[in-house]
């Protein structure tokens with residue numbers, strides 16, 4: 001099984017005629033069993049098609065054309081228009097929105113997340129590469145072209161959650177090379193406010209019988225790792241978790257931002273060393289190098305079985 | 306201006322002298338390697354190394370009249 | 386993006402929150418003039434972005450304009466936290482009965498803004514929250530529904546504050562919450578918020594941070610405050626090397642090759658992207674290497690851009706070799722980056738095989754990229770070599786080189 005999406009998932013691409021969106025559409029159609037992209041939306045482009053996917057002016061038109069509710073949307077419109085696009089998707093019944101766009105002010109992100117909550121929907125991102133279920137479906141640019149994604153991702157027992165899109169693939173590729181496949185890998189985005197955090201995705205992995213362990217990529221900044229540690233302690237999760245922490249050097253440079261918008265050390269709680277300590281308290285092992293991850297995962301799957 | 310190190314593009318007759326094809330090439334190449342000049346196709350040499358090997362130029366003209374040469378791999382070239 | 390206090394006060398005043406009579410001055414003469422106008426005791430406050438002004442002597446009290454001028458002369462020349470002041474704020478000294486704290490920040494876990502209010506103002510709020518949590522009240526509020534006054538009232542009253550002052554504090558916290566959202570702030574803080582002897586409530590200091598991503602849509606406010614597009618307001622001013630990196634990145638709109646931060650090591654880094662850069666920078670240091678810089682490449686930049694960045698790093702004094710490393714790429718192309726970095730070496734008259742310690746970028750178009758690297762004799766690695774191992778090889782090469790030079 002998988003979380004969030006499977007081979008039946010239908011989705012649209014908002015901003016489908018943009019250069020990156022055209023590539024992303026091709027990649028998703030080609031990967032695994034082929035994504036069911038039932039439409040694209042770019043205002044003013046009704047009647048065109050992108051790799052055979054019909055283009056509409058509005059989400060409502062796409063839903064009408066499909067003749068049923070659409071499960072998801074990948075949003076790739078410029079930052080100034082993202083909030084409106086996401087609202088449009090949510091108000092038209094879309095329940096899973098993957099926001100690829102970066103540099104969206106947090107006030108807008110908070111509004112999107114709040115509306116998603118009101119509508120019983122979920123947001124992944126912004127500033128993320130999406131979701132992949134190895135050999136089945138991908139929703140977003142994650143892993144790149146189908147043949148490249150197939151090299152890095154393979155099906156198996158590990159759930160992957162990462163604040164960095166590129167590192168989602170790097171870690172999964174390392175797991176794949178060691179014979180450990182992934183149940184689902186989710187690039188959650190590197191911003192200060194995101195739709196779905198580790199702690200919010202973990203229950204989904206808990207409920208997925210295929211998943212036996214979790215690997216996460218983390219960074220300094222924010223309190224998401226502390227939230228995860230607290231969740232694990234409170235819930236007594238069945239899943240062993242192995243973490244990798246990048247940006248340790250930033251502890252020496254408070255106030256400076258490197259990498260993602262969310263990585264800035266502001267207080268004492270959000271340094272790398274503090275986070276490592278919190279994770280350790282919750283029994284989450286933190287790998288020093290990515291190449292150690294497969295062994296750590298294997299050891300822990302073995303002990304829980 | 307530095308010479309191209311990695312890519313060379315050769316345009317042969319009849320494509321090179323055709324103003325219509327020159328305009329078409331100028332449009333299809335994503336990295337602006339072709340320019341439509343008064344005598345037909347001109348190569349913008351400082352953009353040659355930006356070539357993404359997409360073959361859009363090759364598919365836009367009569368077969369065999371454009372060759373995209375990989376200077377870093379002796380003997381390798383793209384052509385229709 | 387951080388605002389100076391004089392700007393923060395202007396923002397607060399614009400939102401309808403009362404402030405003490407004050408003015409901004411850049412010369413001693415202007416200070417005297419302002420002090421004359423205020424006609425009473427004043428405070429001279431250095432306008433720097435770093436904290437710790439008080440300790441550094443950047444805040445001085447004066448009873449007369451002459452005394453104010455004397456202090457201003459000192460404060461205007463005083464460097465604080467490595468920064469020269471932009472000017473000084475001349476503030477009328479109010480008779481304060483009580484100091485409060487009012488602030489609004491984002492809560493990344495709840496994904497909502499949160500108001501903070503304390504009846505122990507004038508000191509560090511984090512300290513109060515830690516040592517006397519019962520003196521800090523907080524409440525989240527919606528970003529979708531309009532903010533209503535009762536929300537502010539409820540927070541303040543929860544601390545046991547009642548009477549006339551509750552009625553005066555409530556609209557101030559309300560306006561602060563509204564301006565926080567309207568102006569895309571990441572921090573909006575009034576500390577202290579003073580209740581004066583006459584019962585009025587005024588902002589005695591203000592601290593505002595605006596989100597960088599929102600600068601385009603907040604242009605009107607920034608123009609009003611006289612903040613130019615070129616002012617980055619980073620924790621430290623960018624170095625010429627870092628500015629040159631921004632220029633490389635700005636030359637075209639394809640991808641990113643920039644975000645450069647300068648360090649003083651000998652190993653130049655051409656690395657990417659966000660998470661990959663963080664991982665690789667750590668990895669180089671873990672193996673005892675000395676990075677000359679941090680940077681980021683991603684989003685499929687042009688050959689020109691990759692070349693420009695590599696040239697910049699290669700040209701940095703003290704750089705012996707560069708390491709070109711990324712996590713597995715799917716959008717950025719291996720061959721394009723390979724062309725860029727080799728071209729950079731050749732254009733500087735350097736041998737790529739010698740200057741590029743290692744090239745570790747697996748992924749899209751790697752076969753083509755590896756052909757190029759082979760042709761120029763550059764050591765490269767595919768995905769079977771981990772990021773840490775690649776970093777280790779780069780460090781080994783550069784340190785081996787140093788030893789050879791010493792012999």
Ligand code: SF4
Pocket residue numbers: 314333334335336337338355356357358359360361362363373
């Ligand atoms: S292959 Fe593509 S990039 Fe290269 S010259 Fe032809 S059109 Fe331009």
